[in-house]
Amino acid sequence: MLHRDQLEAYLNDYLSVESISDYAPNGLQVEGREEIGRLVTGVSACASLLEKAEAAKADAILVHHGYFWKGEENRIVGYKARRLRRLLCSGMNLFAYHLPLDVHLEVGNNAALGDMLELTNESRYSIKGIPDLLWFGVPGQELSANQLSQRLESVLGQAPLHVGSGPGLIRRIAWCSGGAERLIEQACAYGADAFISGEISEPIPHIAREAGIHYFAAGHHATERGGVQRLGEHIAAKFDIDHQYIEIANPA
Known part of the structure; x- marks a missing residue:
């Protein structure tokens, strides 16, 4: 006990x-x-x-x-x-x-999501005073948007919503679990080809298309x-x- x-x-x-x-x-x-x-x-x-x-x-x-x-x-x-x-x-x-469970380096939601997607963690960024909130990593091999979408569906059990027009092959992926879609601009600024979070809001498809990045809304619950x-x-x-x-x- x-x-x-x-x-x-x-x-x-x-x-x-x-x-x-x-x-x-x-x-x-x-x-x-x-x-x-x-x-x-x-x-x-x-x-x-x-x-x-x-x-x-x-x-x-x-x-x-x-x-x-x-x-x-x-x-x-x-x-x-x-x-x-x-x-x-x-x-x-x-x-x-x-938030402490989102960002923890061992048991956190971002750590778990990266492991499930088989991404090699490359770097992490603090956002608005929250340490290690935005994660970056690389897949074992370059992926098309369709391949990344299929991988998300396989590990999370539901098909993500994909918007945007990033590069044909995805080499660098940013992610933050839950309702962090507004971090797409930081993901772009730090050089991501794709950004994964849980939710989507009205401005995100426009930003993703105009900034040249793939965005995957994979589910708030599913990513956490x-x-x-x-x-x-x-x-x-x-x-x-x-x-x-x-x-x-x-x-x-």
């Missing part, structure tokens, strides 16, 4: 939480029972994940997308009240790590499944507790 406070202290240190300014609190968000013997991980702390974690007899849930985001409605009503009621009544702890799984496996091995990743499908 692992004490709740010991787990939070370890995670905060391991993920360098104090060095990153974020949009939501990182660490323990909802306090539950003190002793943790079974950990469930998932991408987002939605009602379906809470229900399945409770059925799995979890003592703690660790997610990438938790609660209490800056700028959101402050009142705990409706679906928010139902989520918190389930957590508090079940005694499960909720831990959430957002790797981090929590790696972190959960790391915690389970280090502290000898049970771990289960629970996938809750999300097409976004």
Whole structure:
């Protein structure tokens, strides 16, 4: 068994939480029972994940997308009240790590995405004070846009949306998981032939075409499944507790 406070202290240190300014609190968000013997991980702390974690007899849930985001409605009503009621009544702890889990060099979402795509990490750039947010790498061999699209679909389980008109052969790839499509200009400035992120917004097809770069919107959820799984496996091995990743499908 692992004490709740010991787990939070370890995670905060391991993920360098104090060095990153974020949009939501990182660490323990909802306090539950003190002793943790079974950990469930998932991408987002939605009602379906809470229900399945409770059925799995979890003592703690660790997610990438938790609660209490800056700028959101402050009142705990409706679906928010139902989520918190389930957590508090079940005694499960909720831990959430957002940007620290994106950028971690070993268990982070960007590290996991690069490994899944078999990209050799070449360099990383800090953006707006966030260290190692934008990653660059090279594939084992040059790829066409269609080949990269097929590789993304194979490893992530869904076809990406491809826009833009980059070079015929892709030699250098930039990526940042989640909703980082606006980093396309930095990807261009640092010499990427293609940029991969999770989402797409209205200006991106125009920028991709005019800047001469391929852009792949591969899914916010799909590009951010790797981090929590790696972190959960790391915690389970280090502290000898049970771990289960629970996938809750999300097409976004």
